Amino acid sequence: TMHVRRRTFATREDVRIRRLALSLVLAAAALVVASAAFGGGISDQPCPNVAGEHTNTCPAATVGTPYYVRFRENEGSGCGPGRQTFHLDSGLLPPGLTLAPDGALSGTPAQPGRFQFYVQMREPQHDPATCAGKRTEKQFTLSVRTPPRIVPVPSKPPRSEVGVPFRMSLRARGGTGIFAWSLDHGRLPAGVRLRATGSIVGTPRTAGTHVFTVRARDTEARVVTWSEAIG
Numbered sequence: 001t002m003h004v005r006r007r008t009f010a011t012r013e014d015v016r017i018r019r020l021a022l023s024l025v026l027a028a029a030a031l032v033v034a035s036a037a038f039g040g041g042i043s044d045q046p047c048p049n050v051a052g053e054h055t056n057t058c059p060a061a062t063v064g065t066p067y068y069v070r071f072r073e074n075e076g077s078g079c080g081p082g083r084q085t086f087h088l089d090s091g092l093l094p095p096g097l098t099l100a101p102d103g104a105l106s107g108t109p110a111q112p113g114r115f116q117f118y119v120q121m122r123e124p125q126h127d128p129a130t131c132a133g134k135r136t137e138k139q140f141t142l143s144v145r146t147p148p149r150i151v152p153v154p155s156k157p158p159r160s161e162v163g164v165p166f167r168m169s170l171r172a173r174g175g176t177g178i179f180a181w182s183l184d185h186g187r188l189p190a191g192v193r194l195r196a197t198g199s200i201v202g203t204p205r206t207a208g209t210h211v212f213t214v215r216a217r218d219t220e221a222r223v224v225t226w227s228e229a230i231g
Contacts, residue, residue, distance in 0.1 A: 041073070041074045041121070041136045041138070042071055042072070042073065042074070042086075042119060042121050042136060042137075042138040043071070043072045043073060043074050043075070044056060045072070046058070046059065046069050046070070047059075047069065047071070047140055047142075050141075053141070054139075055116065055139045055140065055141045056138060056139065056140045056141070057140070057141045057142075057143075058105075058140055058141065058142040060142070060143045060144070060145060060176075060220070061094065061097075061109045061142060061143070061144045061145070062109065062144070062145055062146075062147050062222070063109050063110065063111065063112055063144060063145070063146055063147055064108065064109070064110075064147055065108065065109070065147065066106075066107070066108050067097060067105075067106060067107060067108065067109055068104065068105070068106040069104075069105050069106075070102070070103045070104045070105070071086050071099075071103035071104075071105065071119055071121070072103055073121060079123050079124060079127070079130055079131040080130070082102070083123070083124055083131070084103075084121050084122060084123055084124075085101040085102070085121070085122050086099060086100075086101060086102070086103040086119055086120070086121055086122075087099070087101070087119070087120045087122065088117060088118075088119065088120075089117075089118040089119065089120040089137050090117065090118045091115070091116050091117025091118050091139075092115055092116075092117055093105070093115060093117055093142075094109045094110075094111065094113070094115045094142060094144045095109070095110045095111045096108050096109045096110035096111070097109060097142075099119065103121075109144040111144065112144050112145055112146050113143075113144055114141065114142075114143045114144075115141070115142050115143075115144065116139060116140070116141050117139070117140055117142075118137050118138065118139050118140070119137065119138055119140060120135055120136070120137045121135065121136050121137075121138075122135050123135070145174060145175075145176070146173075146174040147174055147222075147224070148172060148173065148174040148175030148179075148216070148218055148222055148224045149172070149173050149174055149224055150170050150171070150172060150173075150214065150216055150224055150225075150226040151170070151171045151172075151173055152168060152169070152170055152171075152226065152228070153168065153169045153170075153171060154168060156228075157200075157228055157229070157230050159231075160189060160192075160204045160230050160231065161204065162204050162205060162206065162207050163203060163204070163205075164203065164204070165201075165202070165203050166189075166192055166200070166201065166202055166203065166204055166230070167199065167200070167201045168199070168200050169197075169198060169199045169200075170198040170199070170200065170214060170216070170226060171198060172198065172216050172218070172224070175216075175218035175220075175222055175224070176218045176219050176220045176222070177218055177219030177220070178218075178219065179198065179216045179217065179218050180196075180216070180217045180218075181194060181195070181196060181197070181198045181214065181215070181216055182194070182214070182215050182217075183212060183213075183214060183215070184213040184214060184215035184225055185212065185213040185227075186210065186211045186212030186213055186227075187210055187212060188200065188202075188210055188212055188230065189202075189204040189205070189206060189208070189210050189230055190204065190205040190206045191203045191204050191205040191206075192204055192230070194214060198214075198216070200214075200230075204230075208231060209229055209230070209231030210229065210230050210231060211227070211228075211229045212227070212228065212229070212230070213225050213226065213227040214226045214227075214228075
């Protein structure tokens, strides 16, 4: 009999411990829900945080080329998407770009450079059930580059003659990384070719005027072309 009573007491104690554990789990879940409801902040996309820079870096822009990114709230914000507004808090946006309240940063950059600025996200303050009404800020960096271009050396192709070595160089300016060179349209004189470095070299084997277009592509897939004639 004593043995049975001890087992019954142990079973009740187990039940009490399980109920306590369940209460703790429910309390933790409620805390998570409350945190989500009052959480927020500006998302790292499309401008991810770059390690070592302590800032969020947006995709680079090019002078004269339309640009668009949109800042958003972190996923899981209790306010719900589209209810926050975004504002320039401090710093300088690239000339030609504006920040709209919906988080859209857009326009056509007019000046190259590296620009740093703070964006402030404001939550609604009239809905305490789902929003804390707080304001959060994040620093961003945006680089604006000059558009890539091709510079021929010499500036005009030298006169070509059959049997006489021909040489000129094409150099890329602006852009990013190593350029890939290719013949886009037309053709070069027989015996003359375009090298991977952008040089046009060879010994013409036929006379005539040859019209062609060279294409250069940088590591960000930006393309620039140059057209000329050799004859």
